[in-house]
Amino acid sequence: MTMTDGIKRRDFLKVLGVSSAGVAASGCSTSEVEKLLPYVVAPEEITPGVSTWYTTVCGSCSAQCGMWVRTREGKAVKVEGNPNHPVSAGGLCSRGHASLQHLYNPDRFAGPMIREGDNLRQGTWAEAEQLLAAKLRAASNVMYIGGNTGPSMNRLIDEFVSAVGGTRVEYDAVSDAALQEAARMAYGSTALPRYDIENARLLVSFGNDFIEYGSSPVAHNKGLSKMSAVDDHQSKGRFVYLGARLSTTGLNADEWIPIVPGTEAAVALGMASVIAGDVSDAGPYADVLRSYTPTTAASVAGVSEDAIRELAERFVADGPTLAMGPGAGANHRGATAAHIAVMILNHVAGNVGRTVHYDAGVTAAASSYADMESAVSAMAAGQVGVAIVHGANPAYTMPSASGFAEAFAQVGFKVSFASAMDETAAMADLIMPDRHFMEAWGDSMPRNGVMAIQQPVMQPVPHFDSKQAGDVLVAVANQLGNGLGSATFYEYLRSGHMEMHDASMGDFETLWADALRTGAVEHDMAMGMATGNAMDLQAPDTALSFDPPPMDSGGDLMLIVHPSPRFGAGEFSNSPWMQELPDPVSKITWHSWLEMNPHTAEQRGIREGDIVSVASGNGSVDVPVWLYPGIREDAVALAMGGGHTDMGRWATGNGVNVMDLLPSESEQVSGAQVTLVTSVTVTPTGERRRIATIEGSSDQHDRPIAPAVALADLGHAEEGDHEDDGHGPLMELQGVGGFVPVDANGGTPEAFPLAGTDHGEYADAHEKPRWSLAIDLDKCTGCSACVTACHSENNVPWVGEDQVLMGRDMNWVRIERYYEHVDATQAGELDVRFLPMMCQHCGNAPCEPVCPVFATYHTPEGVNVQVYNRCVGTRYCANNCPYKVRVFNWYRYTDENVPEPMNWQWNPDVTVRTNGIMEKCSMCIQRIRETENRAALEDGRPINDGEIVTACQQSCPAEAIVFGNIRDPNSRVSQVVSSERTYRVLDELINTQPAVNYLKKVTFHEVTGGHE
């Protein structure tokens, strides 16, 4: 559905009364009078009580995935991945889901803020714009500091900056400047490599955490699961991770080669030299390959020469293969060289044009940290009259050593476009709150030839008098007399696209409408993105050293600094969903932690939870230790995004800011910020704290919870084995006599229901579907997108750190993470099991009979439902749930924790639970009912397979979750479940007959540890 007419949208919010029904608390509803507020003029595309969907582009991070937004009566209530988007192709990460909380964030500015002395006062937009214009007129030197935005906005900013005769500094906290520079040097390409992970059979990542951040996490996540999931021919791609620390990406690897940080180049070249028997394949880099053999690599990388040689041989043998250069977590002094080395490796292995394509859009900021450093010195020298900060928060994301704050303070007039308070805005003289991307226009160019339009999906949230930065620039420019040719940014954007449009693409209006409807259109417009001829290597135009870069001495442990999968570089920190989302790796919420290898800790007499002081030459932080076998013994790791000092109620004061430990330094070649350079000393402070984790034990204790099967054993399992691996026969409930087996071939029922199935109400059970979930653990990457999606869809409240510490997290679905084989000392197989655990909807549910009031029972469709308003809160059901998936409302979380307008994101179709009520996964029964209602209206047609999609399934980038009617042999879920890998958790022990079927993870090695 498109929204081109701006006027109509003005009326959307005036119908809240109607939709308020869903959002009052269950059991005790409000006693004050409820008003029904009709539209003044009814927009024809809106029906109260029926959701309206809009496509837009997710502006949360630079990946800019395609997004669907579900609105009810003019309010955005849920975001989902847009399957039609050429790059992200459905699925959405948890940060994307959390964008809803930034839209309704109560800490957003109520309007333009103007500094008067020490405090800010709210002003009008006219006032603010005049003020800015005046200052710009007077200003000697204007500096525009901003992160990457869509192409049009980019263009506008450039035009604006030149118009006011200023300089522009692009700055993203996490930038891929090194990669850009490498691409330029090696291939003369301005485009970045696009990785076709899906088609690789052997994937080697040199510390690249591609499913967490970077150019397109969702797409990469999808690619990884497609690549590594076992296919019908019993074959699966292999994923080898080389790095000092296992990120979420790394935990999905089949092998882990824990190389010394900074030796990526040596190892990559070592491999390349093995592959390129005739090194002249490497063109100008031939002699480099001569000097870098596996032997030299092994000597520096701390892994055996055989391991490298053997990997290199497989890298040609198992083709098509793919190597990915170091990620944002590994920006050391030799980052560019490392990237080039990996490009050489791909080149000699013949992957260019096969699995690597040099046509990806530049998503992160084009320029580098070095520019920022000079900007800082300029500001410090007082040469900057006006500084405008847009889409960046350098006061927080730059190392304190950089002295940004001090320098920024020297600027005559400081302007910020931040829509909510952050550390930089706190220093500003004028704050002109930008719109949230769901309220604003924009565009993106994720890949050459793909145009995606970001359209507003709702009226600006009325609590906040915000204005799109583009509109402000246009307005101010007009006031300054040098207009940019448009009255609004919308016009500017549209006309821009119109200019680039040529007749060959057909009618512009149609194209535009398509783009708005589907979210993106593919065409062959270059949009100013020059694709280099990426076929042959060019000689480097700068001196490069491929030796391991020097690291700062002073400490005895290497400090690995990486963007947080939840907070990025800190821009997502003020979202309770993100704060409370258990970190995919550590399962810790809210606060920061220092990752340390258990052996290292043991030697130093450090226990988990000890608060240690981590000190480098640049500063020190106190942070609790979390023991992690997935990190080298000579390294420790800290995530970015913690320790905000001024960023709203949820972020401020949580954890520590790792930037306090880093030097302000940029890599010589590319100018990228150097993050992997510091060695630290770790000394216990003597204090301890409890870790706010949801993890009880990371050991399965040999229980049939997350079993795996070796690839070699697939297809050889006799029928007999099924019983003990949990793949019992499908059973159906009888009126008398409990459960009896159903004739089924490998799980797919042939005869449903059994004769004589009759239980009162349930007499017609055989006409009903039997809803079921299938979850493929071979695909699940543990990214935790489903967790946030579920929170968003089902009005699951967050509880806060103290409650998590008491073990009261409310997750309806949690990703369990069990270590089977993790060895940080040598190259070897890696076996970590992820298991999304939600209500198993047991046919034989232990929770049901113990409830004294029938608040939980089994529906004829086989769903185990919880009737909130009937629940009296004895918690017996939770005690008796073997899967521990039931959560209890210990306080009025939904009232007390949710300030206006955060409550606007409640899903009106789901009852909001209050104090004293048990809740759990409902298989998104509201979606089932909605679909049933729709089908009933369309003269009672049957529900089609795949028509109902649960929230977790929709957001899963790995497509690991399938929902459907298992009674229908042709349904997708039945097909999936018929796999020999199917099992049901703990079923063979306690005969719970779950409706959730899991498919075992497939490993290359013999499954020894854990349960088979």
Next chain:
Amino acid sequence: MSTGLLASYEYLDSTVDAIEGLKKAGFKVKAYAPYPEHHIEDALGYGQSPVRVWTLVGGLTGAATGLAFTTWTSVDWPLIVGGKPIVSIPAFVPIIFEMTVLFGALSTVIGLFILSRLPDVKPAVVYDPEFTAGRYGVYVEAGSDRVDEARKIMNAQEPIELREGEGEDDA
């Protein structure tokens, strides 16, 4: 119009003898004792107490109610829990049992009260507080013609005191 004679005795055997004497003479005797003294009951020739019937009937009613109620409520709105049949009798046994005991006990008490005329709120004219302490009492009513005979039998057992007054025709 008859005379009531209330003799209070210190000794059990004398009390019993007095009762037996009076019974033989065909008087209608009412005895008091500080504790349940079955020698006195024997002397008065009591049979089995009908309280037992109350208990039995109450218990059976309870059992029936329990079974019927649990079954009916389950069928009235059938909901499947834990894959159990709608009417799963074993799960109802505890309820049925408790109902049996409850009804049984209550009807027993009601029976007791009815049979032994409790609560008895009439001011007790023919009563001596010592009966709850250490003394036994024997009370007969005699028409003027037989008063002397009764008095003679009672005095033969040396009562501590012998009171005479208006008979109250208490049955």
Next chain:
Amino acid sequence: MRKHWLIGGFAGVLALSGLAFVQGGGAGADSPTTLSDFQPIAFPHDQHAGSEPGQNNMDCQFCHFSAERSVDAGIPSVSTCWGCHQAIPGTNNPQEVAKIKDYLDAGEPIPWVRIYKIADHAHFPHMRHINAGLQCQECHGEVQTMGVLEPQRTGLPAVFLGQDRVWGGDNMGWCIDCHRQPNEDGVQQASTDCSVCHY
């Protein structure tokens, strides 16, 4: 003494049945309207929907437009009202009709006071019931005979059977009664599965 016993026992029985009753009306406590509400505009339902001579006999869904395709019945936009009323000044009390214009000019919605409110933890999809052939009146009462809709209440506080007389509304048993009616095949006509309404 015995008398006291009787009184005591009687009181006990009363209390119990009272409790049961409270349950009957208990859900009424959820009904959000209070005694002192009046509508911003004295809208006579009978004048619009009534079939008496002089009344307009309009279909309910002319104004409550989304009842047949949405969970919400919908309330007419101000422009919808004005659509007719710019032609019809109103016979009985035009000053009320004039108010519509004021709201329209001000671009403000009319703050109608909600009368029919089902508990928030129960989901009532209007379209399913309309499509099942129910008349609006079966739930909402003979609205076309009522004037200005105001909360109709027994004098009692909400806890004691305080809900609207015009409908059984917030009383689950009242829904169940209908759902349990057997259809032509003798099977009950609508599901009484809890999760059909409560989720």
Next chain:
Amino acid sequence: MSTVTKDRTARGALAHPDVTRLDDVNRDVLKPLTGPPGKGWWMMLALCGAGIGMFFGAWGWQIYRGMGVSGLNAPVGWGVYITTFVFWVGIAHSGTLISAILFLFRAPWRQSIYRAAEAMTVFAVMTAGLFPLIHVGRLWHAYWLIPYPNSRFLWPNFKSPLVWDVFAVTTYFTVSAVFFYLGTIPDVAAARDRAVGLRKKLYQVISLGWQGTDRQWHHFGKAYIFLAALATPLVLSVHSVVSWDFAMSIVPGWHATIFAPYFVAGAIFSGVGMVITLTVPMRKFFGLEAYLTTKHYDAMAKLCLLTSMIVLYAYMSEFFMAWYSGEEIERTAFWNRLFGDYWWATWIMLVCNGMVPIMLWFKRVRHSIPALFVISIFINIGMWFERFVIVVTSLHHEYEPFAWGMYRPSVTEMMIMVGSFAWFGFWFLLFTRLLPPIAIQELKEVLPPPMRKQKEAH
């Protein structure tokens, strides 16, 4: 008749050597009711009053704020509240045991303690009954557990052990209260005949005009026997049902067939312990040494010893079965019970319930009232911890290792737990001052009846 007399003389003498005349009993037993209460009594009453204040204060706070003020969480959804509930239900049991079961078995030593024990039963159930209410998340909807006709056409789930509980506990309370009341009627009548003023009025009402006529005694006796006969299986059933709250679940450490007998034994164990704890001071304050003799305590001590051994046996067999079954999850659960995070609770339980009572093997200990008093305190503590161990250690390490968690009781929970003792003590104190603390009429029954013939024989 003479034979009967002789044997009863022997029995009476055995029980109470220094009580000879029937009305001595009235004199001694009714003394506490008539005499001034004494400072000590008032102080204890004040203490209990304060405790009750704390109890309801904490509860009110919890209702106002939500269950969050407790330390409960997932996976440990039950903690101190349920522990204390089971503890009090257990305490209740010995009362009925002594009054009903020992009555049917004609145990000679029960008469002088059963009144106190029964009172304890009633008050203990009154206390226990509060805890299910305290622990539910939505107290204001707790009445949904009671089956009553309602406009929703909804009934409770009779398959749920919690509903069994509702029936068992309420039945138990009703029956034991009735039983208790019935036994007091003749004694209150005795008190009535000596009391004056307001008390007389009160006792007149309570005693329902009891006169001790032959008819009353006749039916009374029968009714009493039948009530005892009903109460006996009831008392066994109630704690079985309570144990099924756990045994009917699938939680490792709860799901055990041994639970019903194991809980009943434990209940009697703790109950008798509590009787000792209560009667020792009572006997001192009100000078009832003549009626509560070492013989009685010796008998109770033996009962403790027996039940302690049964309980210990139950512990052992649980551990053995866990190991012998080879069931991995069961094994882990019980290993964790002994050496896991809550090892201390388990060892307190084992020491207090298994080791300390061993001293009762020695006659000298059994005959030393102070020693018994101390031991009984240990038993109370140990039995509370037994329930804590069962409830908490089983829950905190369950099937799903990733969901394991710890439970730390909160201040509020502790205040409510301690307060419940005050609530109980308050009623018991009132009882000692208002009702004959010892069954007068039954004592008289076992005293040698006054015989003229004997006197003449001398």
